[in-house]
Amino acid sequence: MSTTAFSTTALASHMSIDEQVAWLMxxxxxxxxxxxxxxxxxxxxxxxxxxRTGKPLKIYCGYDPRTSDLHLGHTITMRKLRAFQELGHxxxxxxxxxxxxxxxxxxxxxxxxxxxxxxxxxxxxxYSEQAFRILDRAKTKVRFNAEWLSELSFLDVIKLAQxxxxxxxxxxxxxxxxxxxxxxxxxxxxFYALMQGYDAVAQETDVQVGGSDQLFNILTAGRxxxxxxxxxxxxxxxxxxxxxxxxxxxMSKSLGNHIPILATPEDMYGKVMSIPDSALMVYFELATRxxxxxxxxxxxxxxxxxxxxxxxxxxxxxxxSIFYNDDAAKQAEEHFKNVFQKxxxxxxxxxxxxxxxxxxxxxxxxxKMAASKSEAKRLVAGGGVSLDDRRVQDFAEIVQPGxxxxxxxGKRRFAKLM
Numbered sequence: 001m002s003t004t005a006f007s008t009t010a011l012a013s014h015m016s017i018d019e020q021v022a023w024l025m026x027x028x029x030x031x032x033x034x035x036x037x038x039x040x041x042x043x044x045x046x047x048x049x050x051x052r053t054g055k056p057l058k059i060y061c062g063y064d065p066r067t068s069d070l071h072l073g074h075t076i077t078m079r080k081l082r083a084f085q086e087l088g089h090x091x092x093x094x095x096x097x098x099x100x101x102x103x104x105x106x107x108x109x110x111x112x113x114x115x116x117x118x119x120x121x122x123x124x125x126x127y128s129e130q131a132f133r134i135l136d137r138a139k140t141k142v143r144f145n146a147e148w149l150s151e152l153s154f155l156d157v158i159k160l161a162q163x164x165x166x167x168x169x170x171x172x173x174x175x176x177x178x179x180x181x182x183x184x185x186x187x188x189x190x191f192y193a194l195m196q197g198y199d200a201v202a203q204e205t206d207v208q209v210g211g212s213d214q215l216f217n218i219l220t221a222g223r224x225x226x227x228x229x230x231x232x233x234x235x236x237x238x239x240x241x242x243x244x245x246x247x248x249x250x251m252s253k254s255l256g257n258h259i260p261i262l263a264t265p266e267d268m269y270g271k272v273m274s275i276p277d278s279a280l281m282v283y284f285e286l287a288t289r290x291x292x293x294x295x296x297x298x299x300x301x302x303x304x305x306x307x308x309x310x311x312x313x314x315x316x317x318x319x320x321s322i323f324y325n326d327d328a329a330k331q332a333e334e335h336f337k338n339v340f341q342k343x344x345x346x347x348x349x350x351x352x353x354x355x356x357x358x359x360x361x362x363x364x365x366x367x368k369m370a371a372s373k374s375e376a377k378r379l380v381a382g383g384g385v386s387l388d389d390r391r392v393q394d395f396a397e398i399v400q401p402g403x404x405x406x407x408x409x410g411k412r413r414f415a416k417l418m
Contacts, residue, residue: 011291012086017047020087022292024080027285029212029240042235046206050089059084060092061209062145062199063131064100065123070130071258072319073242073251076286078134080209080239085139092141092203093131095124098149099195130261133323148202149195160194163228164221169193172216197221205234212238242286245271247279256375265320269332270340270412272316277308280315288318340411349414354401360385361395363417369409376409384410 015023021044030036050057061077081091100120128142152160169175169190178185193216200208200222208218215238223233241250244257251258259271275283280302284295302311313333320329352367364376364385379385380395386408387399399405399417407415 012083012088015087017044017051019291020047024083024087024237026292026295027076027080027240027282029238031212031215031238039235039237043207043237046235047087056089057084057206058090058092058204059207059209060094060199060203060205062094062096062099062196063127064096065120065127069126069253069260069262071251071253071260072287073244073258075134075261076239076242077209077211078131079287079289080237081140082134082136082289084207085136090141091135091139092143092205093128093135094199094203095127095142095144096196096199097121097124097144097146099145099192099199133261143203145195145199145202149198152198157191157194160198160225163224164194168220193217193221194225197225200234201225201229201231204231206232207235207237209237209239211241213241214238240282240286243279243282245274247276256371259319261323265324265328265332266335267412268323269316269320269329269336272319273312273336273340274411275312277312280308280311283315283319288315289322290318349406349416351418352407352415353418354399354403357398357400359395360387360392360397360399360407363399363407364409367407367415369407369413369415379409 012020012023021040024043025036025040028036030039046057049055059081061081063074078093081093085091097117097120100123101117124144132140170179170185175185196217200218204226208222210218215236218234218236218238223236227233243249244251244255245259246257249255249257253260259268263271272283281295281299284290284298290298298311298314302308316336317326317329317333320332350367352363354363358366360380361373361376364370364379365373370376370379376385377395380392383391385392387397388405399407401418403417405417407417409415
């Protein structure tokens with residue numbers, strides 16, 4: 001397999017319908033074989049109809065801007081949107097300026113905190129720009145669901161609600177667990193599925209992409225509401241959840257097992273190299289531009305006994321290239337080899353100027369080498385901090401201005417203290 005220099009656009013232009021279906025279904029998780037077969041059959045039929053008529057399908061995925069920064073896990077659905085773009089279909093990147101006020105309860109075991117409109121809009125401003133590191137800017141429609149949800153009257157909401165029963169909502173796994181534990185379920189939490197369902201109606205979509213926790217919102221709500229409005233019910237494509245760098249738990253900024261898409265090429269490469277071998281194939285499936293045949297080649301190489309480290313380096317090159325370019329990926333790889341395989345310090349590193357004596361933990365936090373002072377303390381306690389190659393034992397150790405010492409946090413973060 002080549003490192004990163006291939007064009008999915010060129011590949012897509014020569015794909016048969018069977019190859020298109022296989023590519024679009026790659027990395028999906030329906031949780032039920034019959035449902036997977038039904039959605040595959042419907043997708044094939046719509047792709048064939050699109051090919052006959054020359055009319056592109058309407059595809060969308062919604063993103064609630066409840067935080068300002070995205071990580072690699074957020075981009076898995078974007079990779080699926082990009083595949084549809086490569087095949088010539090119409091893609092909408094929907095920012096949930098209204099749904100995010102409430103928050104999706106699908107994967108939560110308690111009610112979400114309500115956000116203010118100001119907080120949502122501040123977060124939304126960064127979303128589309130970050131998304132364009134995956135999506136083709138020229139082929140992407142960016143819309144905000146406040147456009148139609150803010151226009152609904154209370155009577156309109158009642159008419160939406162009459163399509164569903166309380167039993168349908170209470171049978172959802174996360175709601176059922178909360179009932180079993182005696183925890184409250186607030187009425188407003190049931191509105192989210194109605195809101196997301198109406199997004200599909202307003203856009204008359206053919207396919208909605210979402211995580212595997214979105215089955216209720218996309219099919220039970222969205223598809224049913226479309227049919228109630230006389231539209232053809234959308235197809236749901238549910239992608240698997242990307243594990244974090246621990247290879248097990250869902251990628252999450254709060255857990256610290258995430259790979260920020262705004263990370264430097266060197267840091268991104270290093271974080272990919274830190275994932276366990278067991279997570280290699282799910283990362284290739286979900287986070288790369290690789291088609292099914294290319295993934296089959298990776299599996300064959302592993303089965304033939306290729307060193308998993310070399311396959312992981314291929315993965316790291318590919319992911320860095322997606323968010324930057326091939327040259328940045330090569331440079332990041334050289335940095336990794338020089339610093340981590342040869343045990344050398346990087347030739348260049350950021351400088352941090354001390355205006356006064358400071359504790360190590362304060363320096364780490366102020367230099368953005370950890371998310372907070374608390375995390376800095378944990379890193380010191382875990383033996384992950386060194387000063388001029390000497391392991392730091394006390395987070396309260398004082399560093400004087402002008403020391404010119406090299407601070408290392410973890411394996412990949414360096415700073416020269418001035």
